[in-house]
Amino acid sequence: MRNELLSWFAREGLLLTNVVSPMEDPEHDEIKISVRAPLLALSRSSTDFRECPDPVLFGYPESSLEMMNLDDMNEFVLSWFEQAVEAGMARCFVCNQVLNMGEEKPWDAVFVSHDMYCWLLVHFDCKRYLNRDLKGRHPFEVSAQPPEFFDLRLI
Numbered sequence: 001m002r003n004e005l006l007s008w009f010a011r012e013g014l015l016l017t018n019v020v021s022p023m024e025d026p027e028h029d030e031i032k033i034s035v036r037a038p039l040l041a042l043s044r045s046s047t048d049f050r051e052c053p054d055p056v057l058f059g060y061p062e063s064s065l066e067m068m069n070l071d072d073m074n075e076f077v078l079s080w081f082e083q084a085v086e087a088g089m090a091r092c093f094v095c096n097q098v099l100n101m102g103e104e105k106p107w108d109a110v111f112v113s114h115d116m117y118c119w120l121l122v123h124f125d126c127k128r129y130l131n132r133d134l135k136g137r138h139p140f141e142v143s144a145q146p147p148e149f150f151d152l153r154l155i
């Protein structure tokens with residue numbers, strides 16, 4: 001992830017920090033601090049977490065991060081998710097059904113901001129079960145892959 005995007009998350013207060021002291025990890029004699037930016041979940045499966053796409057790498061102007069707030073980022077992430085849904089890659093985090101754009105059961109992109117910072121997709125009807133399904137997930141134990149590159153400028 002580019003430093004500019006990491007800095008943006010830091011500015012918005014959305015970076016999680018994990019500190020491992022030598023007491024917990026005898027192999028290292030230094031305090032290890034790792035940071036984690038919010039993730040995107042294409043489904044609840046551990047292989048379906050993605051690093052947050054970088055708006056600038058998707059065609060936004062170089063300076064756009066300075067101007068963006070969380071609402072703007074939500075909108076950008078939603079447009080990425082819509083492409084993932086079009087490609088048939090996205091599932092409801094609760095019921096695990098593949099989502100599609102014209103379906104009867106509407107869904108929504110949700111930003112989870114407790115325990116871990118994560119965007120995910122969920123049916124409106126499934127939202128009430130979301131907390132149950134998020135329980136026990138530790139953001140530093142989730143490994144995320146780079147996001148798929150979608151051409152968002154065509155939208």
Ligand SMILES: [Zn+2]
Binds near residue numbers: 122126
């Ligand atoms: Zn569902």
